[in-house]
Amino acid sequence: MMQVTVQVTVNDEPKRLPAGATVADLVATLALGPRRVAVEVNREIVTRATYAATVLHDGDTIEIIHFVGGG
Amino acid sequence: MALDDPFILAGKTYRSRLITGSGKYRSFEETRRATDAAGAEIVTVAVRRVNITDPGKENLLDHLPLDKFTILPNTAGCYTADDAVRTCRLAREAGVGTLVKLEVIGDEKTLFPDVTATIEAAKILVKDGFQVLPYVTDDPVACKKLEDIGCAAVMPLAAPIGSGLGIRNPYNLRIIIEQSHVPVIVDAGVGTASHAAEAMELGCDAILMNTAIAGAKDPILMAQAMRGAVEAGRWAFLAGRIPAKLYATASSPLDGLIR
Numbered sequence: 307m308m309q310v311t312v313q314v315t316v317n318d319e320p321k322r323l324p325a326g327a328t329v330a331d332l333v334a335t336l337a338l339g340p341r342r343v344a345v346e347v348n349r350e351i352v353t354r355a356t357y358a359a360t361v362l363h364d365g366d367t368i369e370i371i372h373f374v375g376g377g
Numbered sequence: 378m379a380l381d382d383p384f385i386l387a388g389k390t391y392r393s394r395l396i397t398g399s400g401k402y403r404s405f406e407e408t409r410r411a412t413d414a415a416g417a418e419i420v421t422v423a424v425r426r427v428n429i430t431d432p433g434k435e436n437l438l439d440h441l442p443l444d445k446f447t448i449l450p451n452t453a454g455c456y457t458a459d460d461a462v463r464t465c466r467l468a469r470e471a472g473v474g475t476l477v478k479l480e481v482i483g484d485e486k487t488l489f490p491d492v493t494a495t496i497e498a499a500k501i502l503v504k505d506g507f508q509v510l511p512y513v514t515d516d517p518v519a520c521k522k523l524e525d526i527g528c529a530a531v532m533p534l535a536a537p538i539g540s541g542l543g544i545r546n547p548y549n550l551r552i553i554i555e556q557s558h559v560p561v562i563v564d565a566g567v568g569t570a571s572h573a574a575e576a577m578e579l580g581c582d583a584i585l586m587n588t589a590i591a592g593a594k595d596p597i598l599m600a601q602a603m604r605g606a607v608e609a610g611r612w613a614f615l616a617g618r619i620p621a622k623l624y625a626t627a628s629s630p631l632d633g634l635i636r
Binding site for chain 2: 317349369376377
């Protein structure tokens, strides 16, 4: 039977996504607006151009970063 | 000010020699007002996880637009070369360019850099096409190594980050300034305007500061003070100060005194 969802970890928090969800789908669900972010899946950077083609799998560990105040 | 004295960093020309941090402000609005008051054109930022449960409406870069400011991501909080390199690559992917402030911390209490790890990370980043500005101890040998690797500047500390102690070793800084063929940017330790002026009088090319401004009772006024101090110190350096000596030399003529 086809798996309906996948379980991933985003910035250390568990998240369940529909099977076949891509990085583009994930970013869209987070409603980050137009801010500049960068995404890593299992410690590999996913470039913006490949968000839509990068399908997430069960157990993937995702990091999403942005810029905050710092010195 | 008619003096033509541009600050050139990684091939780009700036008018301001004061680089400011964006940490510790009460709001994004205050960050922007202090940055403007400082006249800063280069602003450091940190790379952190997005809070995915509450990403927030506003973002720092909404207030520090890339068409107005050069954004300088740092690797603050990194204790290994690997983490620092990873952070820089993420920052580049987020689309603010290839200029990075490399800091690899070696000690939690002093926040002094781990110089060997900094050199290791700098090598990888330079090879990877980054323009690297390393935060480093006021050690001429370490600075020389970082310059030889191909760093775009060296950034010796004046004193521990956030300490406000001022320039603890002006003699080492003088040696670093004398030997360097890349800009020398004093990074960290400045507490008040006189420290900034002193660093510039020594011949530093620029100063990077955050806490001294953001932590002041009135950050906007302190930003203005730092701007003036950096300019005054720079002009005094260019003007060439008189030598210090023990005894007086009269300023008024000795001839023509009334009898």
